[in-house]
Amino acid sequence: MSSFKMNPPSRVSSTLILIIFCLFSSVRNYSNKINWILDTTSVLKDKTIPKRLDELVKLKGIGRKSANVILRETHQKPEGILVDLHVLRVVPRFGLTPEYKDANKIEKILMEKLPYSMWNDIGMAFSFLGRTICRPTNPKCTICPIHTDCVYFKKIPNT
Numbered sequence: 001m002s003s004f005k006m007n008p009p010s011r012v013s014s015t016l017i018l019i020i021f022c023l024f025s026s027v028r029n030y031s032n033k034i035n036w037i038l039d040t041t042s043v044l045k046d047k048t049i050p051k052r053l054d055e056l057v058k059l060k061g062i063g064r065k066s067a068n069v070i071l072r073e074t075h076q077k078p079e080g081i082l083v084d085l086h087v088l089r090v091v092p093r094f095g096l097t098p099e100y101k102d103a104n105k106i107e108k109i110l111m112e113k114l115p116y117s118m119w120n121d122i123g124m125a126f127s128f129l130g131r132t133i134c135r136p137t138n139p140k141c142t143i144c145p146i147h148t149d150c151v152y153f154k155k156i157p158n159t
């Protein structure tokens with residue numbers, strides 16, 4: 001914690017800062033994330049959290065990935081598809097997109113290819129698959145629920 005400098009807005013109480021610190025101190029890049037949250041509290045002041053993607057991404061630390069998650073969790077209409085590091089790995093393996101490191105590019109292709117009715121859940125589904133089954137090394141293809149359609153699986157000898 002020695003190099004951690006917080007810039008809390010004056011109206012944020014030290015109790016709240018302590019709670020935020022306890023909740024986030026085990027998270028990667030916690031100092032940046034805590035400062036983004038504190039910055040957001042001062043930007044939003046008494047306004048509510050935006051309900052549109054173009055407004056959410058104006059907040060510090062909020063990119064399209066987080067904005068898509070916020071829209072989903074607050075039951076708004078989807079405006080995109082969640083693409084995190086797991087989705088970035090899984091969808092090219094599966095054969096749905098070419099391999100790109102750019103999440104925005106992958107999201108755009110998914111939005112073009114997949115029906116709007118799937119946008120809310122498909123990113124989360126691929127992310128969960130990536131976390132549990134389609135791991136970076138040794139994906140557990142034999143227990144994967146979508147292996148019959150997977151390009152990677154079809155290339156494995158004797159399958």
Ligand code: SF4
Nearest residue numbers: 134139141144147150
């Ligand atoms: S079959 Fe294998 S490579 Fe394809 S999505 Fe499932 S776990 Fe990933």
